[in-house]
Structure formats: structure tokens, C-alpha cells
Amino acid sequence: MELDEARWLALEPEPGETLRVALARTLRDAIRDGALREGVRLPSSRALAEGLGVSRGVVSDAYGQLEAQGFLVTRARSAPQVASVPRREEARRQADVAAPAPRYDLTPTTPDVTLFPRGRWAAAAQHVVRRSSFAKLDYGDPLGEPALRTALADHLGRTRGVVAEPEQIVVVQGTAQGVDLVLRVLRRRGAHRVAVEDPSHTTQHERIRAYGLELVAQPVDERGMVVAGLEADAVLVTPAHQFPTGSVLSGERRRELLAWSHETGGLIVEDDYDAEFRYDRAPVRALQGVAPRQVVQLGTVSKTLAPALRLGWVVATPDLVDELRQAKRLVDDFSPALDQLTLAELLARGDYDRHVRRARSAYRARRDRLLDELARHLPETRVDGVAAGLHVLLRLPDGTSDVETADAALRARIAVPPLSAFRVRPSGEAGLVLGYGRLHEASVGAAVRALGRAIRPLF
Amino acid sequence: MELDEARWLALEPEPGETLRVALARTLRDAIRDGALREGVRLPSSRALAEGLGVSRGVVSDAYGQLEAQGFLVTRARSAPQVASVPRREEARRQADVAAPAPRYDLTPTTPDVTLFPRGRWAAAAQHVVRRSSFAKLDYGDPLGEPALRTALADHLGRTRGVVAEPEQIVVVQGTAQGVDLVLRVLRRRGAHRVAVEDPSHTTQHERIRAYGLELVAQPVDERGMVVAGLEADAVLVTPAHQFPTGSVLSGERRRELLAWSHETGGLIVEDDYDAEFRYDRAPVRALQGVAPRQVVQLGTVSKTLAPALRLGWVVATPDLVDELRQAKRLVDDFSPALDQLTLAELLARGDYDRHVRRARSAYRARRDRLLDELARHLPETRVDGVAAGLHVLLRLPDGTSDVETADAALRARIAVPPLSAFRVRPSGEAGLVLGYGRLHEASVGAAVRALGRAIRPLF
Numbered sequence: 001m002e003l004d005e006a007r008w009l010a011l012e013p014e015p016g017e018t019l020r021v022a023l024a025r026t027l028r029d030a031i032r033d034g035a036l037r038e039g040v041r042l043p044s045s046r047a048l049a050e051g052l053g054v055s056r057g058v059v060s061d062a063y064g065q066l067e068a069q070g071f072l073v074t075r076a077r078s079a080p081q082v083a084s085v086p087r088r089e090e091a092r093r094q095a096d097v098a099a100p101a102p103r104y105d106l107t108p109t110t111p112d113v114t115l116f117p118r119g120r121w122a123a124a125a126q127h128v129v130r131r132s133s134f135a136k137l138d139y140g141d142p143l144g145e146p147a148l149r150t151a152l153a154d155h156l157g158r159t160r161g162v163v164a165e166p167e168q169i170v171v172v173q174g175t176a177q178g179v180d181l182v183l184r185v186l187r188r189r190g191a192h193r194v195a196v197e198d199p200s201h202t203t204q205h206e207r208i209r210a211y212g213l214e215l216v217a218q219p220v221d222e223r224g225m226v227v228a229g230l231e232a233d234a235v236l237v238t239p240a241h242q243f244p245t246g247s248v249l250s251g252e253r254r255r256e257l258l259a260w261s262h263e264t265g266g267l268i269v270e271d272d273y274d275a276e277f278r279y280d281r282a283p284v285r286a287l288q289g290v291a292p293r294q295v296v297q298l299g300t301v302s303k304t305l306a307p308a309l310r311l312g313w314v315v316a317t318p319d320l321v322d323e324l325r326q327a328k329r330l331v332d333d334f335s336p337a338l339d340q341l342t343l344a345e346l347l348a349r350g351d352y353d354r355h356v357r358r359a360r361s362a363y364r365a366r367r368d369r370l371l372d373e374l375a376r377h378l379p380e381t382r383v384d385g386v387a388a389g390l391h392v393l394l395r396l397p398d399g400t401s402d403v404e405t406a407d408a409a410l411r412a413r414i415a416v417p418p419l420s421a422f423r424v425r426p427s428g429e430a431g432l433v434l435g436y437g438r439l440h441e442a443s444v445g446a447a448v449r450a451l452g453r454a455i456r457p458l459f
Numbered sequence: 460m461e462l463d464e465a466r467w468l469a470l471e472p473e474p475g476e477t478l479r480v481a482l483a484r485t486l487r488d489a490i491r492d493g494a495l496r497e498g499v500r501l502p503s504s505r506a507l508a509e510g511l512g513v514s515r516g517v518v519s520d521a522y523g524q525l526e527a528q529g530f531l532v533t534r535a536r537s538a539p540q541v542a543s544v545p546r547r548e549e550a551r552r553q554a555d556v557a558a559p560a561p562r563y564d565l566t567p568t569t570p571d572v573t574l575f576p577r578g579r580w581a582a583a584a585q586h587v588v589r590r591s592s593f594a595k596l597d598y599g600d601p602l603g604e605p606a607l608r609t610a611l612a613d614h615l616g617r618t619r620g621v622v623a624e625p626e627q628i629v630v631v632q633g634t635a636q637g638v639d640l641v642l643r644v645l646r647r648r649g650a651h652r653v654a655v656e657d658p659s660h661t662t663q664h665e666r667i668r669a670y671g672l673e674l675v676a677q678p679v680d681e682r683g684m685v686v687a688g689l690e691a692d693a694v695l696v697t698p699a700h701q702f703p704t705g706s707v708l709s710g711e712r713r714r715e716l717l718a719w720s721h722e723t724g725g726l727i728v729e730d731d732y733d734a735e736f737r738y739d740r741a742p743v744r745a746l747q748g749v750a751p752r753q754v755v756q757l758g759t760v761s762k763t764l765a766p767a768l769r770l771g772w773v774v775a776t777p778d779l780v781d782e783l784r785q786a787k788r789l790v791d792d793f794s795p796a797l798d799q800l801t802l803a804e805l806l807a808r809g810d811y812d813r814h815v816r817r818a819r820s821a822y823r824a825r826r827d828r829l830l831d832e833l834a835r836h837l838p839e840t841r842v843d844g845v846a847a848g849l850h851v852l853l854r855l856p857d858g859t860s861d862v863e864t865a866d867a868a869l870r871a872r873i874a875v876p877p878l879s880a881f882r883v884r885p886s887g888e889a890g891l892v893l894g895y896g897r898l899h900e901a902s903v904g905a906a907v908r909a910l911g912r913a914i915r916p917l918f
Contacts, residue, residue, distance in 0.1 A: 161468070
């Protein structure tokens with residue numbers, strides 16, 4: 001602890017107190033309160049005496065008293081350190097008694113972070129930190145860095161057929177913040193009902209309800225979300241790869257959905273989930289590209305690079321840009337600029353595209369392997385959905401409870417959620433949503449065998 | 460454009476269309492819509508032909524037609540590039556007709572970003588990107604990275620007398636998000652009225668009103684915010700250095716405020732503004748350290764390092780931790796992990812403390828210089844507030860309008876806001892809030908002379 005840091009330590013003797021008693025009390029209180037934490041090294045007695053304007057003897061005496069009382073530990077020729085002492089205010093919360101870590105973590109929605117291109121990210125980040133103009137370190141545009149928005153407009157146009165000017169893109173902290181901002185704006189506009197696919201990400205259900213909006217559940221079948229009967233101010237949909245069923249919104253359903261929006265004025269919020277990871281054929285074009293005035297597109301690099309980066313975007317409809325910009329400004333001003341510029345640099349260098357191709361081929365191989373092993377060790381099950389993404393939906397035999405099945409897996413230390421966990425309304429369908437982002441290819445066989453042993457007794 | 464990226468380009472001939480006509484139409488639409496943007500290089504005719512499963516002649520013909528129509532530009536032996544063409548949907552918004560950049564930007568609340576320790580930040584960031592465990596790239600804790608929360612608990616204890624366990628710190632995107640999250644939680648708890656200091660940051664007023672909360676304005680005098688008459692569910696206060704008046708909350712007012720909280724159950728939200736930059740004496744201890752169950756402390760590195768990093772923290776009262784964690788999870792899951800770990804590394808290396816000391820001494824010199832020049836060139840004005848922070852409040856002679864004065868300065872291309880701009884309720888007091896974060900020491904003299912020339916005629 002530099003003396004400089006201890007400037008808040010005011011020496012204010014109480015009536016009748018000597019300076020040394022007052023100083024000992026002040027330090028003891030700071031240690032007991034936890035402001036001076038275990039291991040903190042205090043200033044030398046000479047430095048503190050100077051800083052407080054008292055004689056060195058006053059500090060030495062106070063230190064000696066605190067050492068005798070067990071608050072400080074002193075070694076020869078070095079400044080005293082704060083000892084481990086019971087706190088007056090025991091605020092530390094007990095760490096939850098941790099469940100044993102799963103042997104196999106098959107929870108979905110997580111990519112394989114070991115594929116993250118550390119070297120390329122680090123090189124681009126270095127370039128940005130050392131070379132950016134000083135202005136980039138100052139307060140920035142709530143919409144995001146122009147360089148990234150331009151790079152994204154180009155990239156999304158080329159790869160997803162998105163039609164966007166840089167001026168209508170809002171850089172956000174992942175799809176999470178994208179959804180939150182859109183909901184905030186919808187709420188402000190007087191929206192009451194927001195529809196989701198049933199099943200879908202439950203955190204999105206929570207986000208909708210947190211704004212006091214009514215959650216409308218639309219069923220999903222093998223052609224994606226059912227549009228018939230949709231009554232809502234907006235709908236959150238995953239046309240490229242429905243989570244978690246794995247279906248793709250069919251051409252007919254796409255047309256129905258656009259017609260619904262056209263007729264009712266309802267907003268389509270397209271979570272362009274897993275569009276980068278389609279393995280069997282070309283992914284369908286983003287809905288946004290077909291109807292840029294009716295569709296807000298959300299995207300993220302959480303799956304293609306890493307969730308820890310918290311980088312995503314909202315391609316806004318022209319009439320929503322200003323309100324989204326305002327909402328972003330109020331919730332956190334703007335997203336971290338250096339990270340945005342690093343992603344722009346990665347896009348400009350072609351490193352991002354190269355990485356996505358490499359990751360796609362790794363996941364495709366892993367998925368093929370997984371399907372082989374499932375056919376061998378869990379022949380009673382069926383894999384649904386198109387060849388895409390980072391998970392499969394494993395349908396269980398009729399009459400099986402997926403909750404009980406997932407519990408049985410967990411007892412064997414295999415973490416895999418039941419389809420029921422993603423439901424708004426209960427349904428008879430039983431499935432496991434099996435992610436392979438955390439499952440290395442070499443472990444696929446062993447994991448599926450272990451899963452088979454754990455759950456086949458329930459069929 | 461890699462062929463791979465163009466996978467969304469579906470070739471769907473309409474009745475009677477040949478393949479080459481259909482392809483030319485598809486590409487032309489994508490260019491007109493803006494999905495394929497100016498400068499994008501298309502795949503070679505051979506590659507695209509292979510990808511679409513058509514003969515190479517079909518692609519060559521379509522490319523030739525589009526070139527003749529001005530949609531593509533082709534140079535010998537290279538793939539065609541999209542030309543500059545008028546868009547079907549001219550969504551580009553005209554850039555605002557920019558006002559000429561000010562010669563002197565004296566707006567407050569911005570630090571001198573040229574002091575940012577690029578080399579040290581870059582070194583710490585490299586270490587983090589290359590050495591962190593893979594788990595750090597995955598989804599993280601909504602509260603923030605444990606390494607940063609521990610480093611902050613130590614740092615805030617040592618330097619500000621804050622009493623906090625790492626488990627009660629929430630890492631956020633600057634004070635902006637800290638305030639937003641606290642307001643979100645208060646609203647959810649049924650709060651109706653939130654008080655601010657008058658004058659204060661107007662963006663905070665907007666944040667409060669955006670949640671439908673009533674804004675209560677408490678006057679500020681030379682002893683800080685007036686506590687008498689305070690009726691609110693929470694109060695946002697800047698005890699270390701009131702913005703923008705520059706006063707410090709007096710010992711008596713601190714006791715009154717804590718008593719108010721104790722009696723009414725009202726929450727004190729302490730924006731620990733400018734506490735790092737006190738020049739004349741020791742800064743007062745953070746209020747949080749005196750009453751950790753009544754005070755939420757907000758802090759940020761926006762002033763000490765750079766706003767672009769978007770790194771701040773909320774030290775929560777024990778009863779608010781879980782709700783703040785939940786709110787953070789819903790708004791954006793968690794803050795970018797690599798940035799958090801880089802800051803933790805900077806704190807652990809002592810680089811952060813060294814930088815703050817260096818910056819403090821630079822700002823102190825600049826402030827001294829500024830006061831000298833103001834006394835010389837604007838003798839009719841008076842500087843209020845303690846020696847701290849990155850701005851001074853310049854009181855204008857009685858009867859002067861600060862709005863007109865600021866307008867006169869702006870006509871001379873000097874940007875400096877009037878005190879009135881920070882008011883909730885109008886007041887007769889006239890002042891300019893003069894920031895020196897963007898003003899280099901060498902320019903102080905010239906800037907103050909220019910300001911004097913521009914505004915003295917109004918006195």
C-alpha cells in the first residue's frame with residue numbers, strides 16, 4: 001500500500017484519546033470493517049508518520065499495539081501486513097456447495113472456445129490499441145464504431161443477404177442486449193404482447209416478462225414456427241435454425257410471416273441463430289434481406305468466436321434506429337470501442353471468414369461423428385432438425401419423461417437439458433437438447449456410450 | 460467474396476426465364492437492394508458456376524450483361540467488382556451538416572485520453588488473450604470475473620476505504636450502466652421517486668425519467684447537497700466532488716444523509732466521482748465505507764483510463780446483490796471478460812495505481828495553470844469548488860446570462876456548456892462548466908485568452 005492510497009485514512013482523535021490510541025483505533029476499524037483486507041501491506045512507519053503529520057514514534061507504537069493484538073504481521077525490515085482477522089461484518093456469502101463438475105457437459109448454445117483464434121485476435125487487438133487515434137479512446141457513438149458498422153454491413157450483405165446501411169446497425173453486447181433493447185423500445189411504444197417460438201430460449205421469455213409484456217407462445221413444427229393465429233405486437237423468431245428443435249422456417253411460412261407483418265404492422269425480430277453453421281446445403285437468406293422495413297435482424301459473434309467477447313449487432317428497421325440509439329445511450333452509453341475495432345480489423349483482414357470456415361468444418365465432423373455414435377449406442381432415439389448449428393435435438397421413445405431422463409444423465413455426471421425446459425406450455429414431446437460445443441471429437445464416443453448406459457434403462 | 464459466402468444467393472428461375480437471365484436478375488437485385496455493396500468482389504465465373512451447378516458460360520453471360528448495365532466493373536484476369544449504383548432503397552441517412560469543429564473543446568467530464576497507457580494496456584491485454592484458460596472465453600458470471608472483483612475489493616478498500624467482499628461487486632459498462640441497473644432494480648421494487656443533486660448530469664435525469672420514476676431535485680451549496688427536506692426512495696449523490704459545482708459533501712451533511720437513510724430506509728447511490736483526482740488534500744473516505752448497508756457505490760475507469768473501455772463497478776448493499784445480478788443477466792448476460800481480466804492484470808501489476816498518480820500530477824499542473832490564466836484574462840469571474848477533478852465551475856458576474864455567454868463562446872468556436880444546462884429547476888446563478896480534459900497544457904493560455912475575448916463583452 002502506497003502512502004498515497006491511504007489518503008482517506010483520517011486521524012480524528014476522540015475526546016481524551018492520544019494520537020497513538022486514535023491511530024491504532026482507526027487502523028483496527030479499517031481492518032475489522034474489511035476496508036484494509038488480509039495481505040495488504042501498510043505504509044512504512046516513517047512514510048505514514050510523514051503523511052499524517054505525526055511523529056514516527058506514534059505510528060510505531062500503533063503498529064506495535066496492532067501486531068500484539070493480531071491485526072498485523074511484521075517481518076524484520078519490511079512494512080507490516082494485515083493479518084487474517086474475523087470481520088465485524090461477515091458479508092462474505094458462502095459459496096454454493098458445488099455439485100461435482102459433469103464428466104460430459106452437453107449443454108447447448110455454447111461454442112467450442114478452444115477453437116478461438118487467440119493469435120489472430122491478439123494481433124488485431126495489438127494493432128488497435130497501439131495504432132488507433134486518441135479520439136477512439138474517448139466517448140463514442142451509441143450506435144457503435146463506424147468502422148465496425150461498415151464492415152458488418154458489407155459482411156452481412158455478402159454472407160447473409162442482409163440489406164443494411166452502416167447507419168442502421170447498432171453494435172450491442174451480444175444477442176442478449178439486442179433483444180433487451182428492442183423490447184425496451186417496443187415497451188416504450190406501447191407494445192403489450194411479444195410472441196416467441198415454443199420451445200425456445202427461456203432467458204428470452206424472462207426478458208419479455210421483465211418488461212411487463214405478455215408472452216405469446218407459437219408452436220413449432222418441422223417447418224419452423226406456426227404463423228397461423230399469431231397475435232402479437234412483435235415476434236422473436238429463429239428462421240435459419242430454430243432453437244432448440246433444429247427446424248428451418250419453410251418458404252411458405254416465411255411468406256406467411258411477412259404477410260402477417262405487412263397486414264398487422266407487427267415487428268419481426270430475426271435472431272439469425274446458427275446461420276454460419278449450416279453443413280448440408282446453403283443457408284436460407286436472412287429474412288431481413290427480403291423485407292428490411294419489417295424485420296430487425298440480431299446477430300452475434302458469441303458462437304463464431306467466443307461468448308466472452310460480448311459483441312453483437314442489431315440491424316434496425318429505418319424507423320427504429322433513433323429509438324434504439326437512444327435506448328443504447330441510456331443503458332450503457334456505447335459498447336467498448338477497442339473490442340469493436342478489433343472485430344472490424346479481424347473482418348477486414350479476412351481472418352473472421354477464415355475462422356468461420358475452419359470452425360464450420362470442425363463442427364460438421366463432430367456432428368457426423370455424434371450421429372454415428374447415437375445410432376450405435378442409442379438406437380431407440382431419433383435426431384431431429386437440419387444439419388446445422390452446435391446441438392441436436394434427440395427425440396426419446398414415446399412415453400419417456402425427458403425430465404427424468406435428464407436427471408438420470410446428471411446422476412451419471414452428464415449435463416444435458418430436457419426439451420421440456422425450453423417450453424412455454426407443457427407438451428408431451430420428450431427430447432434431450434444435446435450440445436456438442438463443449439464435447440471434443442475424441443470424447444464423442446465415450447460420452448454417447450456413457451449417456452446410453454445412463455438413460456436406456458428408462459426407455 | 461468467397462463463393463462460400465454467397466451461399467444465400469439462391470438461383471430460382473421464374474417461369475419462362477433462362478438460367479442466365481435468372482442469375483443476372485438475382486445478382487442485379489442483390490446489388491440494387493444493397494446486400495452486395497459497392498466494391499464487393501464476386502466469385503470467379505468458374506467458382507460461381509460450380510457452386511450453383513450451372514455451366515461457366517451461364518455465369519460469364521450474366522456477368523457480361525451486368526457489366527454492360529453498369530452494375531459490375533471487370534478488370535482483366537480478376538473477378539468482377541460491384542460498381543457504384545443507385546440503390547432501390549435509398550436508406551442512407553444524410554450525415555448531419557456538421558458544425559465546424561471547435562478550436563477549443565472545453566466540455567467537461569472527459570479525461571485527457573492522450574495520457575492513456577497504451578503500452579501497459581496492450582501488454583496486459585496480450586497476456587490475458589494468450590494465457591487465460593479457455594473457460595474464460597465461455598459464458599461468464601453476470602457479476603463479473605472473480606479476479607477483477609477481488610482486485611477491485613482490495614483496491615477500493617485501500618484507496619477509498621470501501622468495505623466490500625468481491626461477492627457484492629457487479630462489474631458494469633461504466634457508471635452509466637451502474638445507474639441504469641440500480642434504477643431498474645429500484646423500479647422493480649416499487650420505488651417512485653429518485654432524487655438527484657441540482658445541478659447534476661442531465662443524462663442521469665433522463666435515465667430516471669425513462670423508468671417512469673419521478674425526479675426529485677435537491678439543491679446544492681458549498682457544503683454539497685442539501686439533505687433537509689429530502690423525500691425520495693433513493694438519492695444519487697457525488698460526495699467526493701459534486702458535479703458540476705465542485706463542492707464536497709461536508710461532514711455534517713454526510714451525517715444528515717446517513718441519518719435520512721437510516722430513518723426512511725432510502726437508498727444512497729454514491730457516484731464516487733473524481734475521487735481519484737483530489738489535488739490539495741486527502742479525499743474524504745467513500746460514504747460506502749462508513750455505511751455499507753445503506754450505500755451503493757458506483758465507480759468507473761472512464762476518467763482514470765479511458766471512457767472507451769466501458770469498465771465500471773457497482774458495490775452493492777448485501778440485500779441488492781441478487782437483484783442486481785439478475786438485472787445484469789437480463790440486460791446483457793455479463794461484461795466482456797477479456798477487458799475485465801486486462802484491468803485485473805493492470806491492477807495486480809501496480810500499473811493502474813502508477814498511472815493514476817501520473818495522471819493526477821498532470822491534471823494538477825494543468826488546473827493550476829488554468830486558474831492563473833483565468834485570473835489574468837477573466838478577472839471578473841470566480842472559480843468555485845475544491846481543487847479536484849477535470850473541470851472548474853466558472854462563476855460569471857451578476858446579471859450575466861450563462862446561456863448567452865456559452866453561445867458567444869461557441870461563435871468563437873469554443874465549446875463550453877453553461878451551468879444552466881445541468882439544472883433541473885432554473886436558477887439565477889450563472890456559470891460555465893469548463894473542462895480541461897481535452898485542453899493540453901500548452902494551449903491553456905491561448906484558450907483562456909480566446910474565451911476572454913469572446914465573452915467579456917457580455918459582462
